[in-house]
Amino acid sequence: MIHYSLVCDKSHKFDGWFANAAAYDAQKQRGLVTCPICLTTAVDKAIMAPSVARTDGEKVSLSIGHPQHQQLREAMAALRNKVTSEADYVGDKFAEEARKIHFKEVDQRGIYGEATKEEVAALIEDGVDFMPLPSVKEEHN
Ligand SMILES: [Zn+2]
Numbered sequence: 463m464i465h466y467s468l469v470c471d472k473s474h475k476f477d478g479w480f481a482n483a484a485a486y487d488a489q490k491q492r493g494l495v496t497c498p499i500c501l502t503t504a505v506d507k508a509i510m511a512p513s514v515a516r517t518d519g520e521k522v523s524l525s526i527g528h529p530q531h532q533q534l535r536e537a538m539a540a541l542r543n544k545v546t547s548e549a550d551y552v553g554d555k556f557a558e559e560a561r562k563i564h565f566k567e568v569d570q571r572g573i574y575g576e577a578t579k580e581e582v583a584a585l586i587e588d589g590v591d592f593m594p595l596p597s598v599k600e601e602h603n
């Protein structure tokens with residue numbers, strides 16, 4: 463087993479255990495490594511810089527085995543369906559379109575799509591207020 467300190471694009475820190483480094487890479491590639499707080503798959507190994515290390519003791523809230531987990535999953539799926547049915551899908555142009563909306567270059571509207579880790583980091587830097595869409599595992603079945 464190998465232990466990684468992980469961090470998502472919203473700076474949530476959490477711990478991940480993997481069979482080995484290759485298992486981490488494979489799971490991350492398939493979008494199976496998600497932040498337990500905001501459910502984004504935009505996670506990465508935390509950089510052990512002194513400023514980051516200082517907050518390493520920070521704990522995240524987790525739960526397992528509660529009968530309402532299924533309800534929570536269904537609620538997230540419903541929420542995702544609502545967003546995806548009412549917002550415009552912009553594919554991998556998300557960062558570009560989000561920036562236009564944020565800077566009011568176009569009419570305000572709801573969009574959803576995909577962005578790379580680099581694009582997400584740039585959006586955060588620009589102060590664009592966007593949210594991760596909950597990933598719904600059932601969809602991949
Ligand atoms: Zn997160």
